[in-house]
Every structure is written in C-alpha cells, then in structure tokens.
Amino acid sequence: MKIKIVPNGPYLVSGNIPLYKETNEKYKMSIPLKWIKVKKYETKENYALCRCGLSKNKPFCDGSHRNDFKDDKLITKEDLDNLEAVKYEGLEYDLLDIKPLCSSARFCLRDGGIWKLLNKEGKEEIIKEIAFNCPSGRLVIFDKNGNEIEPDFEPEISILEDTVIGLSGPIWVKGGVPIEYEENKFYKIRNRVTLCRCGLSKNKPFCDGTHVKAKFKDE
Structure with missing residues (x-):
C-alpha cells in the first residue's frame, strides 16, 4: 500500500486504497463546518490520479501530463x-x-479562529472538530501530557470539492498511507496530508492553497 509520485506524471496508488469524493458543509460566510462523503469511486487495486490538473477524466490520469506538465x-x-x-x-x-502545509480549507477560522478558542473555557470539542477537519494536518493538537490527539482514520483517499466557495480542492490522504517521492525514498508517514491536484502548488507534491487563487475547478 502506497502512493508513488511519477516524475512529470501522476500519483500511482497501489494496495486497493478506497477512493471517495468529499464536499464541505457551510458554517458561516465562507467558513465550512464539516466534510461529507458524497461518492465512492470504483477502483482497481492499482490506479493513477491526476496531479497536473489537465486530465479530462479527473480525478484519474488520462495521459494529458505528457503534453504540458x-x-x-x-x-x-x-x-x-x-x-x-x-x-x-x-x-x-x-x-x-x-x-506551510496550509491547504486553505478554512475550518480554522471558525468562531474567531482556533488560536483564540484555545484559551476559552468549554471549547474543547470545537477545537477537536476544527483540528480533525484540517485535511492537510497543518493543525495538530496535544493534551497537556504532550500526547498527540488525532482522528482514527483508516487508510483512504478523498478528492475534495470546496462547494462552499465553488472550487475544487486537493487530494486528502488519510490514515498513514506511505508516499514515495523518489525511488525507495518516502516522506514521514502522517495521518493527514493533502496532495496538489491543480498542478500549481509551489510546495509539490503537497497542496499550498494555490488552487483557490487559481480558481481551480474539476470540470
């Protein structure tokens, strides 16, 4: 089970990792409340996901990267x-x-921002919700004994659609899926990461929120 990044090419997913589409539910203004699974894709044990933003068969690769990416x-x-x-x-x-891992998901802005909520009484559950919904893992909470508190994710991948602002988001990788960026070289395994799928991130392979500025839509 892993995701392998092909140079100038797609993400090769192996190990029968489930693939979903998730959209966000609005809280206030442009701030979302939670993620909702709306579709499970039919996949084989191995499949390739577009990371250049050019495929006509998104989220899957159709070879378009060969021309322009x-x-x-x-x-x-x-x-x-x-x-x-x-x-x-x-x-x-x-x-x-x-x-630097921010993928512009905006859950952190709820109720004045998670940073202010940290020092308000009775906000423990909201703080957990915000941190757990941060797909990139930019926000990680710890108890006072230094123990990391994380959602219990199974290995899976979600294609994110930011319906609150009408744009397409990154690829959300959950549950500690290994990511190989060079032959036999892997990033540190993390419970939550977001991978670029618009092809424009300056922080590849990870999302840096550029899809919002570029108004990327999965059409």
Whole structure:
C-alpha cells in the first residue's frame, strides 16, 4: 500500500486504497463546518490520479501530463521535516501549527479562529472538530501530557470539492498511507496530508492553497 509520485506524471496508488469524493458543509460566510462523503469511486487495486490538473477524466490520469506538465522539484523528506512549526499553549490543549502545509480549507477560522478558542473555557470539542477537519494536518493538537490527539482514520483517499466557495480542492490522504517521492525514498508517514491536484502548488507534491487563487475547478 502506497502512493508513488511519477516524475512529470501522476500519483500511482497501489494496495486497493478506497477512493471517495468529499464536499464541505457551510458554517458561516465562507467558513465550512464539516466534510461529507458524497461518492465512492470504483477502483482497481492499482490506479493513477491526476496531479497536473489537465486530465479530462479527473480525478484519474488520462495521459494529458505528457503534453504540458513539467514538474517543479519536489520537496524532500528533510524539507518537510524542517518546515516552520509554531506551538500555541491553551487551557486544555496545545496546538502545533505548521503553516506551510496550509491547504486553505478554512475550518480554522471558525468562531474567531482556533488560536483564540484555545484559551476559552468549554471549547474543547470545537477545537477537536476544527483540528480533525484540517485535511492537510497543518493543525495538530496535544493534551497537556504532550500526547498527540488525532482522528482514527483508516487508510483512504478523498478528492475534495470546496462547494462552499465553488472550487475544487486537493487530494486528502488519510490514515498513514506511505508516499514515495523518489525511488525507495518516502516522506514521514502522517495521518493527514493533502496532495496538489491543480498542478500549481509551489510546495509539490503537497497542496499550498494555490488552487483557490487559481480558481481551480474539476470540470
């Protein structure tokens, strides 16, 4: 079971990993409340997902990358491990914020922002909801003993559609699926990551929110 990144090509998924489409439900303004699974794709044990944004058969690759997609240099495991992370202390939870991983999902803006909620009494469940709905894993919460608190995800992949703002989002990889970026070189396994599928991220293979500025739509 893994995702292998093909140079100038697609994501090759192996190991019969389930594939879904998820949309978000609106909370207020452009801020979402939760993710909702709306479709399960029929897949084989191995399949290829588009990461250039050019396929006419999204989310699957149709070979369009061969004409127009030239990949930037992928970040390495060391690059990922060294991304700037800021720790915030709260009443019940502490928060690790790895801002470069932001995929512009906007759950963190709820009720004045998760950073303010950390120091308000009775907000523990909202803080958990916000952190767990952050698909990229930018926001990770810890208890006061330093134990990481994470949703219990099974290995699966979701194609995200940001219906609140009418745009298409990244690929959400859940449950610790290994990601191979060079031959036999893997990123640190994480419970939540988002992979670019518009082809425009400056942080490839990870999403950096550029799909919002580019108004990317999966059409």
